[in-house]
Amino acid sequence: MLSHVIPPPRGYTKVPNGLVRQSRLGSDAKILVIYVQGLPEGDRDKALSEHARALHVTGRRYQKAKAELVASGYVHEKRETVAGGRWRTVQVFSNVPLTDDQAARLRAGVPADGYELVGTAPAPSAHFPTVGAPGGRVVGGQLPADEELGKNASHPPTEASGDEPEGLEEASGESAEEPSEEPSDEPPAGPEVALAERVLLSLRHEQRQLHLGVREARTLTGLAAEWLRRGVTAADLRRAMSSGLPAEGVRSAVGFLAHRLREKLPAAPESMPAPQPPPPPPALIACAGPGEEHMFRPRVPWATTCGPCHREEQRAFWADAQARADAAAEPPPWRERFAAVAEGGAVSDEDTEVGAP
Structure with missing residues (x-):
């Protein structure tokens, strides 16, 4: 694929890479976030459904996009009572995922960890070209890793980079200062470590609070590799590290992951006993059958002839039995045998009357 990207000189909206590459959001949800982010301050005081209607995203499409934004933390809703016993729904919108605690603090007017208050900086006016002095950043957001303030790159920003604008802070409240030297490029020892x-580096795509640098990840590879050596798959390790985060947020991704890797380390698999070797084959013995002397391995301890000789003996035995059966005279009919026995006095009339056998 050939790519030719020209940054516009004015009238554009900066979109975080995390939003563009978010696999849990559909195209309607992403377009809705970008559309609302680029609106002037006066046009934002509307319900999310009205903004979606302006983009012709209605019905089932809007319900699906809103559900994706709520599940991913871009939109938070809360019902509140107003005067007269009526209810209203307050929506908190952000171009980066927020936790429920951060959204509640923003609704209360308290700065959330790593975020400024909404409306502290003047929003761009609807006049074209936009007038007014540039202001600071509003809720959330993170510039691409290789993009500097005040500059436009003519190529898409890359993910892996150690240079960030000085003073820029992550949403977790940690400073983005990095050492001046580049990370070590030494190959890891073993496939499990790599x-x-x-x-560990992919956890930032699951939870933004678990963003690690290359050096930070390499300090934890030994603990994580032990999980893999104990039979845990990469997908299970990623799920165990990124699920069930504390409600108050993660202050230090390195410390949190190190604690979880030590405390949740699964037990080592039980060693299986070595399989027993198969028994040796029986020894060769001489066959007792006719013909030349030959050897065979008996299948049972009492066998004295090999298979062919044993079958030949069986055929000869049954052939002899059949010949003797054919040579024997036919027995007389039962009437004649009964008459012969009666004549010999073996059965008397008295025995027949009483039914003696």
Whole structure:
């Protein structure tokens, strides 16, 4: 694929890479976030459904996009009572995922961790070209890793980079200062260590609070590799590290992951006993059958002839039995045998009357 990207000189909206590459959001949800983010301050005081209607996203499409935004933390809703016993729904919108605690603090007017208050900076006016002095950043957001303030790159920003604008802070409240030297490029020792490093670096795509640098990830690869050596798959390790985060948020991704890797380390698999070797084959013995002397391995301990000789003996035995049966005279009919026995006095009339056998 050939790519030719020209940054517009004015009238554009900066979109976080995390939003563009978010696999849990559909195209309607992403377009809705970008559309609302680029609106002037006066046009934002509307319900999310009205903004979606302006983009012709209605019905089932809007319900699906809103559900994706709520599930991913971009939209938070809360019902409140107003005067007269009526209810109203307050929506908190952000171009980056927020936790329920951060959204509640923003509704109360208290700065959330890593975020400024909504409306502290003047929003762009609807006049074209936009007038007014540039202001600071509003709720959330993070510039691409290789993009500097005040500059436009003519190529898409990359993910892996150690240079960030000075003073820029992550949503977790940690400073983005990095050492001046580049990370070490030494190859990891073993396939489990390399796979563990990739899993740790990919946690930022699951939870933004678990963003790790290359050096930070390499300090935890030893603990994560032990999980893989104990039979845990990469997907299970990623799920165990990114699920069930504390409600108040993660202050230090390195410390949190190190604690979880130590405390939740699964037990080592039980060693299976070595399989027993198969029994040796029986020894060769001489066959007792006719013909030349030959050897065979008996299948049962009492066998004295090999298979062919044993079958030949069986055929000869049954052939002899059949010949003797054919040579024997036919027995007389039962009437004649009964008459012969009666004549010999073996059965008397008295025995017949009483039914003696």
